[in-house]
Amino acid sequence: MSDIRVVVVDDHQIVREGLSSLLGALDGIEVVGTAEDGRDAIHVVAESAPDVVVMDIQMPRLDGIEATRMITGRQPDTRVVMLTMNEDDETVLAAIRAGASGYLLKGSGAEEVQNAIRAAASGGMVFGATLAAKVATYFAGGTPKAEEPFPDLTDRERDVLKLLATGKSNDAIAAELFISGKTVRNAVSAIYAKLHAAGRAEAIIAAREAGYGRD
Numbered sequence: 001m002s003d004i005r006v007v008v009v010d011d012h013q014i015v016r017e018g019l020s021s022l023l024g025a026l027d028g029i030e031v032v033g034t035a036e037d038g039r040d041a042i043h044v045v046a047e048s049a050p051d052v053v054v055m056d057i058q059m060p061r062l063d064g065i066e067a068t069r070m071i072t073g074r075q076p077d078t079r080v081v082m083l084t085m086n087e088d089d090e091t092v093l094a095a096i097r098a099g100a101s102g103y104l105l106k107g108s109g110a111e112e113v114q115n116a117i118r119a120a121a122s123g124g125m126v127f128g129a130t131l132a133a134k135v136a137t138y139f140a141g142g143t144p145k146a147e148e149p150f151p152d153l154t155d156r157e158r159d160v161l162k163l164l165a166t167g168k169s170n171d172a173i174a175a176e177l178f179i180s181g182k183t184v185r186n187a188v189s190a191i192y193a194k195l196h197a198a199g200r201a202e203a204i205i206a207a208r209e210a211g212y213g214r215d
Contacts, residue, residue, distance in 0.1 A: 003028055003029060003030040004028060004029050004030070004051045004052060004117060004118065004121045005030055005032045005048070005049070005050040005051045005052070006023055006029055006030065006031050006032065006050055006051070006052050006053070006054060006117060007031070007032060007033040007034065007035065007041065007044055007045055007048060007050040007052075007053045007054070008020045008023065008031060008033075008034045008035075008053075008054050009034070009035045009036075009037075009038070009040075009041040009044075009053060009054065009055045009056055009059070009064065009067070010034075010036070010056040010059070010083075011036050011037050011056060011058075011059040011060060012056075013036070015056075015106075016034050016036065017034075019054065019083075019113075020034055022110055022113075023054075023113075023114070023117070026110075026114055028118075029114070029117065032048045032050055033045075033047070033048040033050065036059075037059040037060050037061045037062060037067075038055075038059055038061065038062030038063055038064055038066060038067030038070075039061045039062040039067070040061075041053065041055065041062075041067045041071065042062075042067060042070055042071060042074075045071050045075060045078060046074070046075070049075070049078070050078060051077075051078065051079065051121045052078070052079045052080070052081060052101075052117050052120050052121050053068075053071060053078060053079070053080045053081070054081050054083050054113070054117065055067065055068055055080050055081065055082050055083065055100075056082075056083060056084055057082060057084040057086055057091065057095070058084070058085075058086065058209075064082060064084070064095075065091075065094050065095060065098050066098070068080045068082070068095065068098040068099055068100055069098040069099060071099075072098065072099030072100075073099070079101040079102075079120040079121060079123075080098075080099060080100045080101060080102075080120075081100065081101060081102035081103070081104065081113075081116050081117060081120050081126070082095045082100050082102065082103045082104070083104050083105075083106055083108070083113065084103075084104075084105065084106060085105065085106050088149075088211070090211065091211075092127075101119075101120040101124070101125050101126070102116040102117075102119065102120050102125060102126040102127060103127050104116055104126070104127070149210035149211070149212075150194065150195065150210065152194045153190075153191065153194055154190075156177075156179075156183075156187055157187045157190055157191050157194070159177055160173055160177070160184060160187040160188060160191065161191050161203065161207050161212060162207070162212045162213065163176060163177070164188065164191070164200070164203060164204060164207060164213075165204055165207035165208050165212035165213025166213045167204070167213070170184045170185060170188065188200075188203075191203055
């Protein structure tokens with residue numbers, strides 16, 4: 001039986017090279033290419049025709065979800081296993097809808113990653129233990145209840161944070177929410193404290209990583 005041909009996609013060089021070395025040392029797996037973002041991944045996959053792509057999600061230029069959708073649409077025989085830090089319901093289900101055959105967290109052990117690649121190459125689907133219930137619910141026709149990020153925030157503070165994540169000023173936020181500038185300032189201060197953010201930039205980064213401000 002020929003080796004499983006794998007492409008590794010991750011925007012962090014140390015992760016990309018480390019995973020490539022790890023997989024390349026395993027019997028029956030050959031790393032035939034790497035890419036640093038989704039756009040590069042599309043070209044590398046087209047040129048190398050791998051059996052499996054190990055794909056990060058949050059990357060510049062083109063994220064892993066969109067890259068997966070394009071790769072599986074153009075090359076349906078190529079399977080994609082997502083390997084990421086993100087396990088929120090929306091992202092997991094988006095990956096499935098995009099055509100991913102597996103979804104593992106970056107804390108997964110080498111054996112788990114290896115098994116996922118082999119399963120994907122043989123036409124199966126593999127998801128980490130912590131994600132299994134969500135995936136089972138999805139395929140059963142249900143919708144897992146999405147947990148709102150930052151549970152310590154009040155509804156008002158969450159509304160302010162969502163607008164903050166879009167880059168709006170305090171005055172613009174006050175106008176959109178029909179509240180006073182003082183109320184916005186108080187909410188922003190509370191947000192900084194609850195998110196342990198040193199300032200506006202850190203709060204915005206945390207909010208965007210949680211999915212706010214992307215519409």
